[in-house]
Amino acid sequence: MEDKGRSETEIFDELHQFKTRDMTHRSGKILGSMCTCPHPIGLNAFKMFLESNLGDPGLFKGTQAMEDEVISSLGELLGERDVYGHIITGGTEANIMAMRAARNTFKHNYPDCEDVNIVVPKSAHFSFKKAADMLCLDLLEAELDENYRVDINSLDELINENTAAVVAIAGTTELGKIDPVEKISELCLKRGVYLHVDAAFGGYSIPFLNEMGYDLPNFDFSLPGVCSITIDPHKMGLAPIPTGGILFRKKTFLESISIETPYLTEDRQSTIVGTRTGASTAATWALMNYLGKEGYRKVSKECMEITELLHRGVVEAGFNPVTEPELNIVAFTSDEMTVDEIADGLERSGWAVSISSYPRAIRIIVMPHVKEEHVELLLDDLRELRSL
Ligand code: PLP
Numbered sequence: 001m002e003d004k005g006r007s008e009t010e011i012f013d014e015l016h017q018f019k020t021r022d023m024t025h026r027s028g029k030i031l032g033s034m035c036t037c038p039h040p041i042g043l044n045a046f047k048m049f050l051e052s053n054l055g056d057p058g059l060f061k062g063t064q065a066m067e068d069e070v071i072s073s074l075g076e077l078l079g080e081r082d083v084y085g086h087i088i089t090g091g092t093e094a095n096i097m098a099m100r101a102a103r104n105t106f107k108h109n110y111p112d113c114e115d116v117n118i119v120v121p122k123s124a125h126f127s128f129k130k131a132a133d134m135l136c137l138d139l140l141e142a143e144l145d146e147n148y149r150v151d152i153n154s155l156d157e158l159i160n161e162n163t164a165a166v167v168a169i170a171g172t173t174e175l176g177k178i179d180p181v182e183k184i185s186e187l188c189l190k191r192g193v194y195l196h197v198d199a200a201f202g203g204y205s206i207p208f209l210n211e212m213g214y215d216l217p218n219f220d221f222s223l224p225g226v227c228s229i230t231i232d233p234h235k236m237g238l239a240p241i242p243t244g245g246i247l248f249r250k251k252t253f254l255e256s257i258s259i260e261t262p263y264l265t266e267d268r269q270s271t272i273v274g275t276r277t278g279a280s281t282a283a284t285w286a287l288m289n290y291l292g293k294e295g296y297r298k299v300s301k302e303c304m305e306i307t308e309l310l311h312r313g314v315v316e317a318g319f320n321p322v323t324e325p326e327l328n329i330v331a332f333t334s335d336e337m338t339v340d341e342i343a344d345g346l347e348r349s350g351w352a353v354s355i356s357s358y359p360r361a362i363r364i365i366v367m368p369h370v371k372e373e374h375v376e377l378l379l380d381d382l383r384e385l386r387s388l
Pocket of ligand 1: 034090091092093125127169171172173200201244
């Protein structure tokens with residue numbers, strides 16, 4: 001920092017320079033991200049509440065009331081209106097909070113247990129590795145079946161008397177697969193283990209797709225074993241970053257991670273961050289009310305239709321899809337080229353794709369900013385790559 005400040009014009013000229021180096025979702029070139037263009041209504045609501053701090057909710061009673069409404073609406077979408085939770089920074093924070101609640105509840109019941117573990121599918125997001133590291137938990141990884149969903153027998157074998165939580169995923173990060181949560185819920189009830197569902201990606205689309213007859217597996221609070229759910233408005237919910245959601249079935253789970261807050265307007269706080277933006281809550285509230293279920297059904301359906309178009313196109317262009325898409329992710333390999341060669345070729349044409357780790361494949365997430373015209377251009381480039 002210099003001693004003297006610079007002019008506003010100079011600052012914003014330079015900010016524009018920085019911005020020109022960023023990619024935009026609007027370009028349709030970002031194909032490996034679970035974020036998307038924030039909806040303008042959400043952005044306006046976000047800007048309106050930039051000053052609001054939900055870490056000190058007594059000062060921002062309106063925002064607090066909005067958060068309560070948002071949590072109940074998200075709960076209702078996921079099978080149980082009377083849930084407890086918060087709007088936070090994203091899926092990582094939500095998963096860490098859930099693992100902390102599971103561990104604290106477990107330690108309350110079994111104070112002498114030392115080597116506490118959590119059992120997650122091999123397909124789990126890396127946020128569970130962070131959670132395990134921070135919370136001193138052993139991370140046990142269950143195998144996947146031939147469709148890349150968690151193998152229930154492998155889960156069952158890994159659960160033991162030191163298991164604080166089992167995780168199931170509704171929309172895996174790499175392939176968009178939905179674990180058999182109904183069976184996992186039964187298993188967790190039988191074994192007396194906390195079940196967390198990571199629906200960071202699928203939470204905002206599976207319920208809407210099912211309303212339109214898609215017949216995707218159930219994963220929500222209507223299953224009695226489910227104790228908490230992660231759902232991210234900043235993914236398929238079209239909210240600006242950072243907007244995540246964590247929902248708990250019972251108040252005691254949230255209380256198990258609460259800490260006394262001596263000088264604030266609330267007595268106890270359960271979130272990881274202290275100062276917490278109310279802007280994310282406002283954006284989520286505004287979008288739920290503006291788009292309604294009808295709007296979100298349309299968003300999910302369009303993404304699925306473009307996913308099907310891409311999947312068919314990839315097959316016709318001679319690539320090998322690694323699995324049938326269940327949500328809006330297409331992953332594929334080629335007999336003629338390595339995955340890195342495909343990724344490099346696409347990058348040279350300006351596409352930002354990502355590579356899945358298991359199995360290693362090109363992974364394209366058809367988020368709402370990916371339109372039919374982008375998929376047509378991508379398929380042209382893929383065909384050209386194969387013909388070289
Ligand atoms: N859970 C799942 C299933 C995800 O796909 C992701 C991110 O892609 C996360 C959690 C982490 O979310 P965030 O990046 O918002 O922290």
